[in-house]
Amino acid sequence: MKKASSNSWQIYMVMLVVAGLLALALSGYLNTILRSALSPLISLQTWFSGRYMAIYEFVTVPRDVASLRERNAQLESENSSLRTQIVQLQQQLREADVLYALLDFARDRPENRYVASAVIGRDPSPFLHYIIIDHGSDDGLRHGMPVVTERGLVGRVDAVTAGAARVQLITDPASAVNVRLEAAGVEALLSGSITGDVTLEMVPPDAALQTGDLILTSGLGGNYPPDVVVGQVLTPRKTSTELFQSASVQPAVDFTSLRAVLVIINFRPVNITPLLTTPVP
Numbered sequence: 001m002k003k004a005s006s007n008s009w010q011i012y013m014v015m016l017v018v019a020g021l022l023a024l025a026l027s028g029y030l031n032t033i034l035r036s037a038l039s040p041l042i043s044l045q046t047w048f049s050g051r052y053m054a055i056y057e058f059v060t061v062p063r064d065v066a067s068l069r070e071r072n073a074q075l076e077s078e079n080s081s082l083r084t085q086i087v088q089l090q091q092q093l094r095e096a097d098v099l100y101a102l103l104d105f106a107r108d109r110p111e112n113r114y115v116a117s118a119v120i121g122r123d124p125s126p127f128l129h130y131i132i133i134d135h136g137s138d139d140g141l142r143h144g145m146p147v148v149t150e151r152g153l154v155g156r157v158d159a160v161t162a163g164a165a166r167v168q169l170i171t172d173p174a175s176a177v178n179v180r181l182e183a184a185g186v187e188a189l190l191s192g193s194i195t196g197d198v199t200l201e202m203v204p205p206d207a208a209l210q211t212g213d214l215i216l217t218s219g220l221g222g223n224y225p226p227d228v229v230v231g232q233v234l235t236p237r238k239t240s241t242e243l244f245q246s247a248s249v250q251p252a253v254d255f256t257s258l259r260a261v262l263v264i265i266n267f268r269p270v271n272i273t274p275l276l277t278t279p280v281p
Contacts, residue, residue: 106262112225113266115139119258120164127194129172131155133261136163144223144269147261152229152252153177153217154261156269165263169255170230171196178220179230183213187220190230190249200233203245209236215249222270 106114121132135141137160147154147167155175158168170177175192179200184207191199203209213233219226231251238245 112264114262115141115265116260116262117165118260123166127173129169129175129192129196129255130158131167131169131258131261133165133167133263134163135263136161136165138162140265141165141263142265142268146224146228146264146267146269148228148264149253149258149261151254152231153224154253154255154258156223157263167261170251171198171255177224177230178218179215180218181207181209181213181233182216183210184208187218188215190215196255198231198249198251200247200249201244203247205238205243205245207245209233209238209245209247211236224269225264225267 106112106116115135117133117135119131120134123130123132131154133147141157141160143157143160145157147156153170155167155169155172157165159166168175169192170190171192173192173194175190177190178187179190180187181203186204186207187202188200189202191201193199200215211233215230215232217224217226217228217230229252231249234248234250236245236247
């Protein structure tokens, strides 16, 4: 009986102490005591945590840096590869655009037969204006055949091997093309130069020569088919001391970016030079 009474008294005291502590905690009186008691433990924990992180970083950081460097090298390699692929795709797209344009040009002119050729070289001489194409006599190419693009006249085949050909551009100083002015309806002569500039010569003095006039091949002389676009009049020149007018010309073809051409293989140039010589009396 006494033992049960003692236990009840102990429980009562514990409950009283707990109730008192709760009352003190709720009223805020224990905050200062708790902070004072826990402050050394928090400082000790902070010190151990700092030492642990320092040791952890000392052990793991070199490995992480090496891993990051390796990953960075991989990413740079992949980036370089992607840039190369983008350049190649852009190049293929440009080539496809050129080929489609040439195909459309050929379809619009079914009276001619063409051989499409890629430009694979240029004459290294600064005084000559030639290109090398990747088709030759095995593909039906012959000396003198006209060469065009979808924009207009390029020149004509000057020399041929079995698998390649050399094309004389209309900008070459030895090039001469008989042309006509569409608006004025008169014939003239188109000449190249060492600098690559193209000049319109032998224009009749009474012709109404205007900037922007379209220039086409005339077909005279037998070297080129008629009505192939050559260019436009850029700057007319006329003086009272000259018998003919002249003009600088903007070619229709951009020869600096020439990548592919069409050779008209069903056109056979006619050499009329013997007929133009003056017979000896």
